Amino acid sequence: MSGLFAALSSGLSWIGAIIDPLCGPAGVFRWFASETLLACGDAGWGDEIAYGFLVTASLAVATLPVGLVIGFFIALAKQSEEKSLRLAANIYTTIFRGLPELLTLFIVYYGLQILVQQFLATVGYDGAVEINAFVAGMIALGVVFSAYCSEVLLSAFKAIPHGQYEAGDALGLHRGKTMRLIILPQLIRVALPGLGNLWMALLKDTALVSVIGLPDILRQTGIAARVTKHAFEFFGVACVLFLVLAMISSIVFSALERSTKRAETRR
């Protein structure tokens, strides 16, 4: 089993090395920065920064589905007829929208560590436990994302007329199917601009995870800056990389918006 995982991960890293936009065979750093501090390999910091780029992008991509799913259920809870469910969901959003992301991250990182340690101590294991920074970042950012996401989805739910649910009932669809076939496609269309903004915020918040030691763009460029004493250049590179991520996402989101609007323009 571990052999399978090793083979999988080495295969994935091979594919990653091929399509790596910074240090791959067709990478920007390899072609345009081979004589500078950003050279790939041992000569420069290109490959370290490329790894950080990958970590940042994968953290954001891994957090997105978690946040979306939690946010969807929180939004459902908020428009439920049950008072206690609404109250619980409102407490959730109040807390996680009010706390600074950095504080949420620390609370999750150290809090989880303490909780797991206490749990293991009751089981009988006394050792230092260290939570994976990636997982802690994913949980903290996912929770914050879901709190904002629930608000966006809630307002999108309100934009869908009640007749749509009634039409689903009239067609004899049960509730899950009405949601999946009738409500969700319209919901995505309405909520997409708001979700795009949230995705940008998430992308920027991933930079905070460098504080708890995850080797993302900011941490890698920070190490390079400290070692080489070229702080301005390296943090400038970090800014440019974040800008590139933002540009790619805005292109993707405008394409998505166009594809969800197809039905509207034809009318």
Next chain:
Amino acid sequence: MSIAETMIPPQAPPPAPPRPYTFSRFFGSVALGIWLALGVGIFLTVVNGWDPEKFSRYAPNFLSGLGVTLTLVTASILMGAVVSLPVALGRMSKNRLWGWLAYAYVYFFRGTPLITQLFLIYYGLGSFRPQLETVGLWWFFRDAWNCALFTFTLNTAAYQAEILRGAIESVPRGQREGAAALGLPDRIAFFKVILPQAMIVALRPYGNEIILMIKGSAIVAIVTVFDLMGETRRAFSRTFDYQMYIWAAILYLLMVELLRNVWGWLEARLTRHLKR
């Protein structure tokens, strides 16, 4: 034909049907139970770990950290408002160059994380020390507090410029034409007709921006400014007491909720005349 001689005596309404025990009710009770357990757990940790000595030692630090956070946010929001005015005007100007410059400024500061900008200015400008010394600005950028204030001002100016632009453009054209028809000069029309209407639209986004700044200001702790977060980190690193983070969380939540409620009241008050 019969005529009712007496009125039907008032009767009690029929008893409400028993509420069915649904799934959502079950989930709601469970979720509320979890929150209650968490709240009680936090309360118990605070009570059990209560140490008067620790409190008297760190409470003043927390208060001074709170003061630093509030000062930083207030100063950067106010200065950012001043900087945002020319940027917003640049974004709306017909001049290509100004429009492009303002767009690039806004895109840079909104597209990159605040923490990266802070590092770029605090650590990055350190490598230009000789040049800055010749210009005579080194004393300013040497200090982490000044760098934080500078970065936050530039950052919030970009966001506020977009808020301002959106709000000004949301004022219908007819308002401007009406002012022109009354013979008002452009300046007076802008300050007396356009801006007041734009500010009502901008009120809510401004509140959100202040809240974002309060939350974002926590990152100055990383560049050695002892704001609320910085004091929390210092206290935690000395005591390894998880309570410190709970206290910080409560203080931040209080700040944000207070501001949100005040802002809601302000908005309701200022938009009285728009109520139908």
